[in-house]
Amino acid sequence: MNSSAYNPFQIARQQFDHAADLLDLDQGTRELLRNPLREYHFSLPVKMDDGSTKIFRGFRVQHNDARGPSKGGIRFHPQETIDTVRALAMWMTWKTAVADLPLGGGKGGVICDPHSLSMSEQEQICRGWVRRIFHDIGPKSDVPAPDVMTSSQQMLWMLDEFESLTGQHQPGFITGKPVGLGGSLGRREATGYGVMIAVREALKELEIRPQNTTASFQGFGNVAQYAIELYEQMGGTTLCVSCWDQEDGVSYAFYKKDGIKLRELREATDPFGGISKGKAKDLGYEIYPGEDWLKQPVDILIPAALENQITEENVGMVGETVRLIAEGANGPTTPRADHVLREKSVFIIPDLLANAGGVTCSYFEQVQSNMNYYWEKEEVLSKLDMKMTSAYLSVSQFALKNELSMRDAAHVISVDRVAQACRDRGWV
Ligand code: NAD
Secondary structure (H helix, E strand, O other): OOOOOHOOOHHHHHHHHHHHHHHOOOHHHHHHHHHEEEEEEEEEEEEOOOOOOEEHHHHHHHEOOOOOEEEEEEEEEEEOOOOHHHHHHHHHHHHHHHOOOOEEEEEEEEOOOOOOOHHHHHHHHHHHHHHHHHHHOOOEEEEEEEEOOOOOHHHHHHHHHHHHHHHOOOHHHOOOOOOOEEEEOOOOHHHHHHHHHHHHHHHHHOOOOOHHHHEEEEOOHHHHHHHHHHHOOOOOOOEEEEEEOOOOEEEEEOOOOOOOOHHHHHHOEOOOOEEEEHHHHHOOOOEEEEEHHHOOHHHHHEEOOOOOOOOOOHHHHHOOOEOOOOOOHHOOOOOHHHHHHHHHOOEEHHHHHOOOOHHHHHHHHHEEEEHHHOOOOOHHHHHHHHHHHHHHHHHHHHHHHHHHOOHHHHHHHHHHHHHHHHHHOOOO
């Protein structure tokens, strides 16, 4: 996944350098923002169910907290690397800034494959992760959240460990908790819905009616499923989704000529967003190699799986019909592929804007948890819509005014906001 050719941290730094050049940022601020403020590496011993002890590696990176507590998920992935976590932490700083949230950016990870871990082994990893680092995170300094292959259960174990260690109820320590135990209604839907709110605004700008559009997705996990849910409500048709097949160690694309039916496909899907080939076949889906999600004759592509998925090697597969790409995943398009797509006039809603709905709702959850007062789902979703629409419009107006791509505009706005906060605090 993260070969040195696609080192996500190098890519994140290239994007930052470009924004810094556009802003004519001074050397000190550049150096500060090119690097994480702090990072933690640790070992997590786990007593495995077979009686052996296995040591996992865990990380937390706090990229910048000038605008507020660091915020960002914890992902469990067998190919996790510190450079992936650094890149994701930096992208979180820009994301919270572009959504104009009073937060900074952080990210965590553990090198592990939850598919092959029992619940008890996963619980030990979660509790161990918190024990290693609880002095340096918390509601007022750094607030974790779920990410790839972590969910509300992992967040709850982590919260429980943090509260045991500190002797206090502090539900604002972590977000993505189960509803009823400090979670916010609407959090599950927020990232995917946010992607589609951005798509809705972009389609207005491109003067295309959502009802007349088709889409293809990479990924069928949390982000993709809820993006598809709102897209269906907007009248759009999803022709293809791809996902990772754990047994075969490859990805597959699932296609239906008249459009996938979200409800039926969900029933054939495991909790990690993997679709059963057998069940999908029975439901009438055609199954192709995973990369085929890119070459569908659709209007919209939504990468919602992992970083570095649209590269210079496969960007040629993107069909001529594609008008819009909304990056549900973080860092799914390499800079060279991005260049090729721009040359083809494909309108790209960059990750830091397109998937900001997740952190926006996490912020709402933090606010509710700190108040110990919870909002109705409608209130959460309408606030989400307002925040996402306003972030989208500020980026698109800035892009038009300054003749920039949406990606450059989003980076310039956010780097400028963070640099200003660092200057105001007297850091640079
Ligand atoms: P998830 O674990 O729920 O789902 C991931 C999906 O991607 C699964 O369907 C999996 O099968 C698929 N996948 C993995 N590798 C693949 C491959 N090589 N080819 C095709 N499909 C593959 O994760 P998620 O929460 O939906 O997150 C997806 C992306 O969105 C990640 O990049 C994550 O960082 C980003 N993101 C998530 C949130 C959130 O709130 N969940 C917020 C912002 C950004």
